[in-house]
Amino acid sequence: MSPARRLLFPLLSIALSVALVAHIVASEYKSGKKWAEPKVVTPGDNGSPPSDAIVLFDGSDLSKWEDAGGKGEPKWTVNDGVATDRGGDIRTKDSFGDYQLHVEWAEPDKVVGDSQGRGNSGVFLADHYEIQVLDNYNNATYWDGACGGVYKQWPPMVNACRKPGEWQTYDILFEAPRFDDQGKVLKPGYVTVLQNGIVVQNHSEILGSTSWDHPPAYEPHPLRQPIRLQYHGNPVRFRNIWLREMKPAVEG
Numbered sequence: 001m002s003p004a005r006r007l008l009f010p011l012l013s014i015a016l017s018v019a020l021v022a023h024i025v026a027s028e029y030k031s032g033k034k035w036a037e038p039k040v041v042t043p044g045d046n047g048s049p050p051s052d053a054i055v056l057f058d059g060s061d062l063s064k065w066e067d068a069g070g071k072g073e074p075k076w077t078v079n080d081g082v083a084t085d086r087g088g089d090i091r092t093k094d095s096f097g098d099y100q101l102h103v104e105w106a107e108p109d110k111v112v113g114d115s116q117g118r119g120n121s122g123v124f125l126a127d128h129y130e131i132q133v134l135d136n137y138n139n140a141t142y143w144d145g146a147c148g149g150v151y152k153q154w155p156p157m158v159n160a161c162r163k164p165g166e167w168q169t170y171d172i173l174f175e176a177p178r179f180d181d182q183g184k185v186l187k188p189g190y191v192t193v194l195q196n197g198i199v200v201q202n203h204s205e206i207l208g209s210t211s212w213d214h215p216p217a218y219e220p221h222p223l224r225q226p227i228r229l230q231y232h233g234n235p236v237r238f239r240n241i242w243l244r245e246m247k248p249a250v251e252g
Contacts, residue, residue, distance in 0.1 A: 036250040049102070049242040056092060056227070057083060057241040065090045068228050076231075083238045085121055085231040095224035100244040101125070101172040106237045107135040109165035113234075115141040119164065121236040122151065124228035125174045128221065130210040131193055131201075133236060137161045148193055148200035151210040156193075156200035167239075168196050173246070176223055177206065183220035 042051035049055055056064050059081030062074045068089035075087030107119035119135030130151040134141065136159055143149070148156030162168050170193060177189035189206035192199070208216035229238065 033251055036252060038249065041244075047104075047240060049240075050244065053102075053242040053244050054094075054096075055242045057238065059239055062090065064092055064094070065229075066093050081239055085229065085234075085236050085238070087231065089124075089228050089230050091124075091127060091226040091228040093226070095222075095226050096243060096245060097176050097223045098246040099174055100246055101170070101174065101227065102240070102242050103170045103172070103238065104167055104240045105133060105170070106167045107137075107164045108235050111135070111164050114139055116145060117234075119234050119236055120230075120232035121234065122230035122232070123170060123172070124210075124230065125172070125191065126176050126189070126221065126225035127228050128209040128219065128225070129189060129191070129206050130230070131170065131172060131191070133230070135161065135164055137163050148195045150191060150201060150204055150206060152212070153207050153210065153216055154201060154204045156195070157202070158198060158200060160195040160198040160200055162196060170195055171197075175246075176225070177218065178223065179218075179220040185218050188218075 039052070044050045044053070059078075061078060062076060062083060065074050065076075066072070067074055068091040071088070074090040076090055077084050077086060101123070103123055105121070111118065116134065118139050119133070121133035122130040123133060124130050132145060132147055132149045132151045134145070134147040136147045143155035144152055146155055146159065147161050148159075172194075173192040175190040178186040180186050190203050191201055191206060192203050193201035206216075208218040210216060227243070
């Protein structure tokens with residue numbers, strides 16, 4: 001084969017590659033929408049909050065919280081960076097709408113009781129909708145009241161509980177319900193929950209306020225509401241609680 005013919009084949013290969021890339025670029029779909037540049041958020045390291053988080057409890061004090069019964073400062077104890085529930089529910093002094101919530105918690109080391117009487121607490125979203133906290137490690141109960149469940153509405157998809165005494169995590173995505181001026185539900189609430197990194201609720205529709213003694217029903221309330229942690233008579237411990245308010249991407 002002559003030198004000219006040997007040179008021809010690589011040149012043809014390059015030309016075909018260039019043509020193929022040009023064809024792909026030319027046929028690329030674009031939405032035509034103009035989007036604002038996303039805000040830069042620096043992720044946390046080793047469980048620390050991201051750069052835009054609102055820290056609700058960093059282990060030092062409960063200054064961001066109040067007694068949920070309107071009796072002033074929380075009665076919960078804070079020692080060695082850990083808050084232990086006692087003497088009533090507590091709720092945040094500030095209110096929030098749609099958010100990503102991170103909560104770390106641990107059941108009592110000493111196992112006492114069974115079913116709902118074992119390590120019972122709860123995380124109330126918008127002060128109305130409980131994500132159950134319960135020691136369900138080798139402990140059966142009614143399953144729409146199990147750990148990781150939307151209380152009395154949706155059981156967790158799996159039981160992701162660690163052993164009593166071990167630290168566990170909730171990462172919760174909450175979309176608050178919307179009401180019109182007459183109290184009619186315009187849009188129900190939705191919640192996604194990861195327990196210890198495992199999805200236990202996947203965009204579950206909230207059916208109304210959670211209660212132990214009556215079916216779920218919506219009670220109209222403002223979009224922004226406090227977060228409440230429940231005291232149910234068991235010494236459940238909490239640490240490293242933070243929140244990120246969620247806002248949709250902006251077009252324009």
